């Protein structure tokens with residue numbers, strides 16, 4: 360009997376979990392690294408990696424400084440894109456969508472789960488501003504660490520979770536006949552609140 364093919368699933372999230380659960384076993388170093396793309400007011404695209412922290416039917420959540428370039432561009436446009444690649448499985452997921460923010464309770468819960476040093480570095484970061492040198496950065500970090508020793512470190516209001524809420528998701532996977540390049544490309548598109556699924560030529 361043939362093994363059921365996950366690409367036959369009717370819900371994109373089932374395929375995502377299938378890909379990602381396998382990835383956690385195979386890739387020990389940042390299996391959740393995703394590339395986030397935004398566009399500035401001149402139409403210049405901009406991409407960078409972040410760590411994906413949650414995936415639900417609503418979308419893909421990562422955490423960042425809300426004064427960062429990515430945050431400004433994503434909220435200015437109300438649109439963004441995400442790409443995930445698995446070297447181990449030779450698969451990729453590509454998402455385009457609208458942009459939303461998690462509520463304070465969700466942001467606080469994730470903040471509380473972070474290690475103290477990660478909290479301190481988020482707290483002192485003057486996101487993407489020029490810093491004199493490495494020593495300056497380390498001095499500010501040490502000062503804040505001392506200041507907050509044994510105290511609760513509050514989540515800065517400018518640090519939260521951004522959700523890429525998908526409108527289009529593509530699952531790409533190479534097949535065992537790699538040399539033929541007959542790869543699988545399955546796309547889900549949200550039309551009138553309903554997900555439509557189709558296959559593309561590779």
Ligand SMILES: Cc1cc2nc3c(=O)[nH]c(=O)nc-3n(C[C@H](O)[C@H](O)[C@H](O)COP(=O)(O)O)c2cc1C
Pocket residue numbers: 389392405406407408409410411421422423424427428429430487
């Ligand atoms: C593997 C990896 C994971 C990263 N994870 C995050 C993250 O979760 N959140 C974040 O704000 N920056 C993260 N960064 C740093 C960003 O790539 C980026 O340098 C920073 O957020 C500033 O981006 P921006 O100026 O385009 O907003 C990560 C970098 C790498 C290489």
